[in-house]
Amino acid sequence: MHLTDEQLLELPVYGLANNEKQSFLHSQLTFLDSHHKKHCAPYQRLQQSFADTMPLAVPLFKQFLLSSINADQQHRLLTSSGTSGAVSKISLDAQTAQLQSKILTKTLQHWLGKQRLPMLIIDAKQTIRKKTTMSARAAGIQGMLFFGRDPHFALNDDMTLNMPVIDAFFEKYRATPVFMFGFTFIVWQQFIQALTKCDKNMKFEKGVLLHGGGWKKMQQHAVSNKAFKQAVAEQLGAINVHDYYGMVEQTGTIYIECEHGFLHTPAWSDISIVDAATQQPLPTNTQGVIQVESVLAKSYPGHRLLTEDLGTLHGEDNCQCGRLGKYFTVQGRLAKSQVRGCSDTFI
Amino acid sequence: MTPLFKHTSLQQLQGNFTQLSPQAAPFQDDTVADIAAFSQFLLKKQQSNAISALGFWCRKANILAMKKHYMALNHSQPRGLVFHITPANVDTVYFYSLLLSMLCGNCNIVRISDRSGEQTYQLIALLNEFLSLHPYSVLNSLCAIVSYPSNAQDITEHFSEHCDMRIIWGGDDAIEKINQQANVQHQVCFPDRYSLAVIRLSTNLDVDLAVTRFIRDFNAFSQQACSSPKAILWYQTSLELQQLFWQALRLALSKDESQFSQTAKANRLYHLQQLILLANINIQAIDKYSEFMRCELLTFLPDMLLHHQGDGLILSYQLQRLELNKTDKLQTISCFGLNASEQNQLATAAIRTIALGQALTFDHYWDGVDLLEELSC
Numbered sequence: 001m002h003l004t005d006e007q008l009l010e011l012p013v014y015g016l017a018n019n020e021k022q023s024f025l026h027s028q029l030t031f032l033d034s035h036h037k038k039h040c041a042p043y044q045r046l047q048q049s050f051a052d053t054m055p056l057a058v059p060l061f062k063q064f065l066l067s068s069i070n071a072d073q074q075h076r077l078l079t080s081s082g083t084s085g086a087v088s089k090i091s092l093d094a095q096t097a098q099l100q101s102k103i104l105t106k107t108l109q110h111w112l113g114k115q116r117l118p119m120l121i122i123d124a125k126q127t128i129r130k131k132t133t134m135s136a137r138a139a140g141i142q143g144m145l146f147f148g149r150d151p152h153f154a155l156n157d158d159m160t161l162n163m164p165v166i167d168a169f170f171e172k173y174r175a176t177p178v179f180m181f182g183f184t185f186i187v188w189q190q191f192i193q194a195l196t197k198c199d200k201n202m203k204f205e206k207g208v209l210l211h212g213g214g215w216k217k218m219q220q221h222a223v224s225n226k227a228f229k230q231a232v233a234e235q236l237g238a239i240n241v242h243d244y245y246g247m248v249e250q251t252g253t254i255y256i257e258c259e260h261g262f263l264h265t266p267a268w269s270d271i272s273i274v275d276a277a278t279q280q281p282l283p284t285n286t287q288g289v290i291q292v293e294s295v296l297a298k299s300y301p302g303h304r305l306l307t308e309d310l311g312t313l314h315g316e317d318n319c320q321c322g323r324l325g326k327y328f329t330v331q332g333r334l335a336k337s338q339v340r341g342c343s344d345t346f347i
Numbered sequence: 348m349t350p351l352f353k354h355t356s357l358q359q360l361q362g363n364f365t366q367l368s369p370q371a372a373p374f375q376d377d378t379v380a381d382i383a384a385f386s387q388f389l390l391k392k393q394q395s396n397a398i399s400a401l402g403f404w405c406r407k408a409n410i411l412a413m414k415k416h417y418m419a420l421n422h423s424q425p426r427g428l429v430f431h432i433t434p435a436n437v438d439t440v441y442f443y444s445l446l447l448s449m450l451c452g453n454c455n456i457v458r459i460s461d462r463s464g465e466q467t468y469q470l471i472a473l474l475n476e477f478l479s480l481h482p483y484s485v486l487n488s489l490c491a492i493v494s495y496p497s498n499a500q501d502i503t504e505h506f507s508e509h510c511d512m513r514i515i516w517g518g519d520d521a522i523e524k525i526n527q528q529a530n531v532q533h534q535v536c537f538p539d540r541y542s543l544a545v546i547r548l549s550t551n552l553d554v555d556l557a558v559t560r561f562i563r564d565f566n567a568f569s570q571q572a573c574s575s576p577k578a579i580l581w582y583q584t585s586l587e588l589q590q591l592f593w594q595a596l597r598l599a600l601s602k603d604e605s606q607f608s609q610t611a612k613a614n615r616l617y618h619l620q621q622l623i624l625l626a627n628i629n630i631q632a633i634d635k636y637s638e639f640m641r642c643e644l645l646t647f648l649p650d651m652l653l654h655h656q657g658d659g660l661i662l663s664y665q666l667q668r669l670e671l672n673k674t675d676k677l678q679t680i681s682c683f684g685l686n687a688s689e690q691n692q693l694a695t696a697a698i699r700t701i702a703l704g705q706a707l708t709f710d711h712y713w714d715g716v717d718l719l720e721e722l723s724c
Contacts, residue, residue: 049630057617277612
C-alpha cells in the first residue's frame with residue numbers, strides 16, 4: 001500500500017523490523033520507479049531496456065539535471081560542494097523539500113531530544129552567507145540551525161578559533177545540554193586541534209557533537225574514530241560524539257552513528273552493500289560499494305543510487321543499541337573517484 | 348639522474364635543467380647503443396607487460412629499422428627542444444615519443460600528469476636505476492622529466508615558450524586548454540580517438556585464439572587507450588560461438604589478477620548510463636561480470652564510442668555488412684577472421700586496420716602521424 005506524506009511521518013524512526021520494512025519500502029519504491037519514469041524523460045531512457053530497475057550511479061547527477069518536476073515547480077536547487085567544478089544538482093519542489101525536512105527533524109530528534117538545545121556550530125558564519133545556490137556544507141549547517149537555539153559560530157571567517165564567542169558559549173551553557181555540529185575534518189583540525197594547541201579545554205557537563213562529511217582527510221592525517229572521540233572528551237568533557245553519513249543526492253536521509261559505533265538506517269531508507277561490478281548484494285561483514293534507497297526522493301529520481309562509497313554491513317535489527325534496521329560502517333570512498341562531498345571543500 | 352621534481356614554482360624547476368646538453372645528431376651511434384642497452388635492461392626486469400612491450404619495441408633491430416626509415420626521409424636536423432605533455436590514462440605511451448625524439452637527436456622535457464598511474468612512476472624509477480648504472484648515457488643528457496599540477500599554467504607557458512616543438516597526448520579538452528594557455532608553432536597533438544574490433548569466428552577452434560588476442564588489446568590501461576577496442580562487432584558469427592567467446596573471455600580474465608580496479612568495476616554502471624543518455628544507445632541485453640560488462644546493442648554507430656570511457660565495458664553488436672559510418676575519430680579497427688579484401692573494405696572507415704592483438708603495438712607512424720618525420724627537419 002502506498003503511504004501519503006502524513007503516513008510516512010508517522011513511522012517510528014528505528015522501529016520497523018525487516019519484514020515490515022521491506023514490504024513498506026517495496027511498495028513505495030515501486031511507486032517511485034513508475035512515477036519517475038513518467039515524469040523524468042532521461043530516467044525513462046535509462047530504465048527502458050531493463051526489466052529490473054537499475055540504481056543510478058551518483059556521479060550522473062553531476063553531469064545531468066535529472067528532475068521529475070517542471071522548472072516552475074522547483075523550490076530549491078541543491079548542489080554538492082566540489083573542488084573540481086563538477087557538482088551534483090538536486091532539484092526539489094516545495095512538497096519534497098518539506099517532507100525531507102520533516103523526516104530529518106524526526107530522525108534528529110531521536111538523538112537530540114525534542115527540546116532545541118543551545119548550539120555551537122564549528123564553522124564560520126561566512127560559510128552560510130552565499131544564498132543563491134547552496135553548497136552542501138552550507139545547506140548542512142543551515143539545516144541544522146533549525147535543531148538548536150541561540151546559535152554560536154565557533155570559527156572566524158578565516159577559520160581560526162573565535163575565542164570570545166567560544167568562551168561566551170561555554171560560560172553560558174557549561175552546565176546544560178548543548179548541541180555542537182560541524183564537518184569532521186573542520187571539527188578536528190580547526191577546532192579540537194586548535195584548542196589543544198592553545199591549551200584550552202572546556203568541560204561541558206552534557207551534550208552531543210554531531211559531525212560528518214567523511215573520513216578521507218582524517219585518514220590522510222591518520223586520525224581514527226577512536227582517537228577523535230578521545231580528543232573530544234579531553235577538550236570538551238561529557239559530549240557524546242556521533243558521526244553521520246549522508247549525501248546531497250539523498251537529502252532528508254541521515255545515517256547516524258550509535259553508541260556502539262554503527263551507522264543506522266532510519267525507516268525511510270535502506271542500504272545494501274554490493275559487489276562493485278555486478279551490484280549483487282554481498283554477505284554481512286564484507287566490504288563493498290554502498291547502494292542506497294530512499295522513499296523521500298520524490299521530485300528527482302534519486303530513490304535508488306549506487307554511491308562511490310565503500311562500506312560494510314554488520315547486521316539488521318540486532319544492534320546492541322536496540323535500534324531496528326540495518327547497521328553499517330563506512331570505509332571511505334572508492335580510490336581515485338572524483339572528489340566529492342563536504343569537508344573536502346576546505347583546505 | 349633524471350629527476351622527478353614536484354614543485355609548483357617555475358624557479359625551482361628551472362635550476363635543474365643544467366644537465367640538458369645541446370641536441371645530438373639523429374640516430375647517432377651512441378644514442379642507438381644507449382637505447383638498445385635500456386631495452387635489454389627493461390626486458391630483463393620483466394616488471395609488467397606494458398613495460399616489457401616498451402623494452403621490446405626499442406630493441407636494437409627495431410631502432411635500426413626506424414633508422415632506415417629516417418634516412419629515407421632526407422631529414423638531417425633535430426627540431427631542438429621538444430616539450431612532451433603526457434596523458435594520465437596510458438602510463439607508458441609518453442616514453443615511446445620520448446625515445447623517438449631522442450633518436451632524432453632532440454633534447455626533451457617531459458611533463459607527466461600528476462594523475463598518472465603506477466606504471467609511469469615504475470618506468471621513471473627504472474630509468475633512474477639504469478642511469479645510475481650508466482651515468483654517461485645520452486639518456487641522461489637528452490631528457491628531463493617533470494611533474495607539476497595542471498593548474499600551474501605558468502610552467503606550461505614557460506616550457507612552451509622555450510621549446511621548438513610540443514607534443515600533446517590528448518584528449519581534446521586538454522589540447523584546447525593548453526593551446527589557449529600557450530601557442531606553439533610546431534606541435535603534434537593526439538586528440539580523442541576510439542577503436543573497435545570486428546570479429547568473425549567460423550569454428551570452435553577460433554575461440555581461444557580470438558580471446559587471447561582480444562585480451563591483449565582490451566586489458567591494458569583499464570581499456571582507456573585510444574586504440575583499445577570499446578566494442579566488438581560480430582560479422583557472420585553464430586550466437587553459439589559468440590557465447591563460447593564470452594565464456595572463454597571470462598575464464599581467461601579470471602585466471603589473472605584483475606586489471607580492473609574496484610573503482611573501474613563500479614564505474615561501468617556509470618559509464619553505461621552516460622552512454623544511454625549521451626550516445627542514445629539502445630540496449631538489447633546486458634551481462635555484468637567481475638571481469639567485464641557486456642552490453643548487446645540493437646543499433647550501432649562508431650560515434651557512440653566517443654562517450655565510452657573504458658573500464659571493462661564491452662559493447663557488442665551484430666554487423667550485417669562490412670560498412671561503418673565514416674568518422675575522423677575512429678582510430679583502430681582490430682580484425683579477426685577477415686580476409687585481406689574484407690579488411691580492405693573496412694580500411695576507409697578508420698585511421699588504421701590491424702590484426703586483433705596488435706592494437707596497442709606502438710609504431711612511429713601513430714594515429715596517422717609519422718613521428719620521425721615530425722621530430723626532425
